[in-house]
Amino acid sequence: MRIELRDMHKHYGSIKANNGINLTVEEGTIHGILGENGAGKSTLMKVLAGYITKTGGDIIIDGTVKDYHTPAEASIQGIGMLYQEPLDYPPLTVLENFMIGQAKGVSNQHSLFREKLEELIAHFNFTLDPDVIVKYLTVGERQQLEMLRLLSLGIEVLILDEPTTGISDLQKEALFNSLRKLASEGKSIILVSHKLKDSEALCDRVTVLRDGEVTGSMEKPYDANELLAMMFGEPPLPSTRSAVDYGETVLSMKNVSGLGERTGLSRCTIDIREGEMIGLAGLEGSGQGVFLRIAAGITKPTEGSLSFFGGNMIGKKLHAFKKEGVVFLPASRLEEGLMPDLSIQEHFALKEGGSSFFVKWDEARAESSQKTEKFRVKGTPDTIAEALSGGNQQRLMLSLLSKESTLLLLEQPTRGLDVESSNWVWWHLSKYCLRKTAVIFSSTDLDEIMSIADRILVFFDGRIIKDVQRDETDARELAEAIAGRV
Amino acid sequence: MTGFDLTILLGGVVAGAAPILLATLGETITEKAGIINLSLDGTIMLSAMTAFVVAFNTESLVAGFVSAAIVGALVAAVVGIFSIYLEQSQVAVGFVLTLMARDLAYFLGNPYTRLPGPSVGPQPIPLLKDIPFLGDVFFNHSFPVYLSLLLIGLIWWYMYRTPQGLRLRSVGENPGACFARGINPRSLQMVYVLCGGFFVGLAGATFSLCTKPGWGRPQGAEGTGWIALALVIFGGWHPIRAAIGAYLFAFLQVMGIYFQEWFPSVPAQVFQVAPFPLMIFTLIFINFAQKESVIKRAEGRGWLQVILRLFSGAMPTSLGKPHKTGQ
C-alpha cells in the first residue's frame, strides 16, 4: 500500500504541531521519520493511525483520499500503529490479548486463534508463549505481540513510535529482522525515531521533521552530518555567562539504578557541586525523570549509593531530603505539582509551613499578589490551579519555590512557556546559582540547554552517555549524543 | 435441632447460600466490567419486596421472579447511567441508591407486612435425589437453588471460554485499549451492569419467595448486599472463587445456629456479627498477600507462594474509574 500525506496540518490552538507536511511512503519500504523532541513526529503518526483528528490536509491511500476518525476505522483501511505506551491488557494472557477485538461470538475460539498466533510467532521467529500473562512480558515482547495482532487484522501499513526505547539489543535485532521480512512481503513500515543509528541501519528512506515541518529527506546510504543538520538546524551562538565559583559537593551518586519511565536508570555515577547549573539533555523518557526523582527522594533507587554533603541518604524518607533543602518540580503540573482545586492564595498559604495553628490569610494573600505579579501569573489570588493555562501553572509552581534551597531539581521548567517568559525564568533561576544553590533541570530543547547550562548530561536509553562542560562541546556533538552516537 | 446430621447441614448450606450466591455472581459480572454497584443491599430489599408483592397479587411465582429481576436491572441502570454516561462517582450514587431503594421497599411493601404468601416449594430432581449423600445435599432443593448452582458454571464458562466474555474482562481492565480496538466500552459496561443487576434482583426474589419467605420490616435479608460486595473481593473477581466464598459464608451462618445451641452462654450477637470482622480480616489478609515485600519474602518457599496465590485477587484495573470519552 502506498501512503501519501498531503499538506497535513494539526493545530492545537495557536500551536502548529504539524504545519503543512508532505510525505510519501512507498509500498514494501521502511520509511523513517527523524526529529528531536517536539518536532511533530508522534503527532503526525497519531493522525495517520486515526488516534487524533487532523486539522487539515489529506491522507491518500493507493491513490484514493480516505477519511477516518478512529483507530478502529484506520485499521479497517489497513493502517495500524505500535504506540509507545502499549494499549494492552496486562492481567490477561498473550493469547487473550491477541484475541480481543478480533474474536466474536459465543463459541470457544481459543484453539482457532491459538493456531493463528503460533503460526505468526513461528513466521517471525519470536519466542512468545501464548499462555503467559502479559504483565510478565518485557517491553520488547509486548511489542512483538501487538505487531502480530495488527498483522493478523490485515494491516498493510505498520507505524512504530520509538520502538527501540527500553528493549534489549537482542530484541531489537529480532524486531528489525521481522520488519525487514514484512517489507519484503510488501508491507509498508514507518519508523518514528530519534536514534540515528537505528534509522540508518533499517530504513530505505528517511524524512526529517523539525518544528512541525519537513526539513528534508534522504535515501540510503545516509550522510549522518547532513541528517543531524536537518534535525537540529544551525547551532546557536554560545551566550556569555558570568563564571560562578563552585563550592562543595552537594549530591553524590555512585552506581545508582532505578525504575521508572520506559528505560529506568542504569548505574549512574555523578557528583554535583554547589552553584552548578546542569542541563539534562536527551529524548524525553530516557531516564532524566528517574534521575531527578531519585535525587529528590521520591523514588527509591534499586541499587547504588546516594549522599548529600557526604551524608548517606539511602533509606531516608522524603522529609529528610526536604530538610537538606532539596526541591523538586515535576513536569506534570496538575498531576504531581499542584492541587487542582486550590486557589493560588491557598497554595501560598500551604507553602508557608510554620507552626501556627491558624492560616495567616492576609500574609498569604499579600504574598500571592506579590508573587503572581513578579512571575506574571495570569490570574487572581482566588483563581484555582485547574483554571490556569499550562504556562501559568508552570509559573505558579516556580513562584512557590522558596529562596533557600541547596538543590533545585526541575523537570522541564519552561514547558509551555513562550520565549519571553522562559528568559525571565532563567534569569530568576540564575540567581539561585549565585546563592550557591545547585540547579539541575531537564529540557527537550537543546538550544535552551546550550544557552543556559554550565554542564550538560546527555541521557540515552537510561544511561548518562555524555557528561561535559558546555564550553568543551558544541551542538553537533550533543546532537549526536542525543541520537545515540558518542 | 440437637442432632448433628451432616447431610442436613450441608443441604442447609447449599439452600441458604442461593440468594447470596446469586447476588455475588451478579456483582462479580458488574465489577469485572469495571463498575461498582454499591446499591446491592437496597436493591436486594427492593427486589425482594417486588417479588413478594407481584407474586402475591398475581399468584404467579414466575411473575414474581421476573419482576424482581427487572427491578434489579432498573436500579443497576441508574448506577450505570450516572457512572458511565454522567461520569459521576460510582460510590456516591451507589450509596444513595442503597438507602433509597431500601426505604422505597419498606414504604411500598408496607401493606404486605407479615402476610402469608406464595413461596417456592421443594422440587427434588427425580433420579438424582436418590444418590446417597450427594442427592440430599444438592438435588433436594427448590428451583432458585438449582439456578444458583447452574449459574456458577454458566458464568464461568461465559467469562473464560467465550469471546464475548473475553470482551467483558477486557473492558474492566483497559477501556481505552478497547476503544482503540473498535469496542465501545460504554455500551458494553452498561450491558453488564444491567446483567449483574438482573441477577441481584433474582437474589432478592429468592429471599422473599424461597429462603425467607414473606415480607416485613425487617425482612431478614438486610445486610446481605454488603456481604455480597465483600465476597466479590474475597472471590478475587472470579465466579468460582466467589461461589466458594458464598458457600463458606452460608456454612458459617448455619454453624452459627449450631454453636448457639452448643454454647448458650456466648451471646447471640457474636454469631450474628461474626461475619463482618471476619470479612475485614480477610480483606486485610488479601491486601497483605499482594504487597511487593511479602511476595518477595515468599520467593523460594513454595507452600507460602501457593497460599498467597490463593488469596491474591486481581482487581479489574479500571474498577471504579470513570472512562473519559476520547483519548
Added chain:
Amino acid sequence: MQEKNGMNTSASIHDKAIVRFSRDLVLTVLVVVSFTTLIIVLSGAPPLAAYYHIFKGSLGSWVKLGHVIRVWIPLTLCTCGLLYTFRIGLWNIGVEGQVIMGAIFATYVLRFGMDGRMATFFLIAAFVAGVAGGALWALIAGYLKTKGGVNEIFAGLGLNFVAQGIILWLIFGPWKRAGIASMSGTELLPRELWLSYVSTMRLSPLGLSLALCAIIVTAVMLRYTKIGLCLKALGSNPNAAHIFDLNTRLYMLLAMVFAGGFAGLAGSIQVTGVYHRLIPAISSNYGYLALLVAMLSNYNVWIGPVVAFFFACLNVGSIQLPMMLQLDSSLSGVIQGALVLAALAVHAWRIRARRIAEETWN
C-alpha cells in the same frame, strides 16, 4: 461605545450564577416532587394528604418543632464531622457505628453515677467519653485503611455491624434492666442525669448550643486553620503531597478522629438528652442520613445545617404517616434519597452541557 462587548462584568457573572442556581434548584425540586408523588400514588394513598401530614407533623406545633430540633442536633453534629472526612476524600460510612460507640461509652460512664450524686461531673465525663468512643471507633477504621489497606467503606461498614452487635449484647446482657431484658433498652437514667430542657419544646439548650458550636468550630477549622487547608489539599491531589511535605496518612487519621468525635458527641446527646437510656436504635440512622445531608449541601458548612433541618422535618413529619394514612414512615428516606440523586443528576448535566459547549467552540 461597545466597551463591554464580549467582556463579562463581574456583576453580570454573579447574576448569571444566581439564575443558574435557581433554575437548578427548581428543576431538582420539580423532579423530586413528581417522583415522590408517583410513589405515593402507587401505594394507594392521596399524595397531597401525605405532604400535608408531613408538614403538620413537623412544623405544626411548638412541640413538633422541638422534635425536629432534637433530630436536627445529632444530624448536624454528624454532618459537621463528615465534612472533615469528605474534605480529604474519604467515605466515612462508619459514622453510624461511631455514633453508637459514643453512646455506649457515655452510658458506661453514666452507670457509675446512677445514684444521682455529682450529676454535673458525670454528665461532663460522659460527654468526654462519648467523644472519645466515637473518635476511637473512627480511628480503627482509619488504621484499617492506612495500615491494612482495607477500603474505608468496608471497614466502616463492618465496624457499623460490629457496633450494632455490641450494643445489642450490652442491652440484652450485662446492662439489661433487672428482670426484663427488652428492646426498650437499659435502665432509665435518674432525672439528675438528664440534660435540662425547655419544657414546652422538650429541647435541651445544651444540645442546641453544642450543635451550633460544632457548626462554628467546623467553619473555622476548615476555613482558617492549617489543618483545614491541608485536608483540602490532600483531598484535591494526594500525589502532590510530597511537594508541600504533607503526611497523607496522618491527616487521614486526623480527619477520622474529628468525624468520629463529632459522631460520638451526637451519640452522647442521644443518650442524655433524648432517650435518657441506651436503646438498640440509639443512632436512629442519623449517621447514614448525615452522609446524604453532606452530599446534598455540597459539603458546605453553612448549607449543611439548613439541609439537615429540612431532612429532620421530613423524618419527624413522616412519623405521622403510619397513624394517619397507614403509610410507612420510610417515605422520608425516599424523598431524601431522591433529592440527592436529582441534585447529582442536575449537577452532572450542567458539567456535561458545559463540556459539550467548550468542545464545539474548539
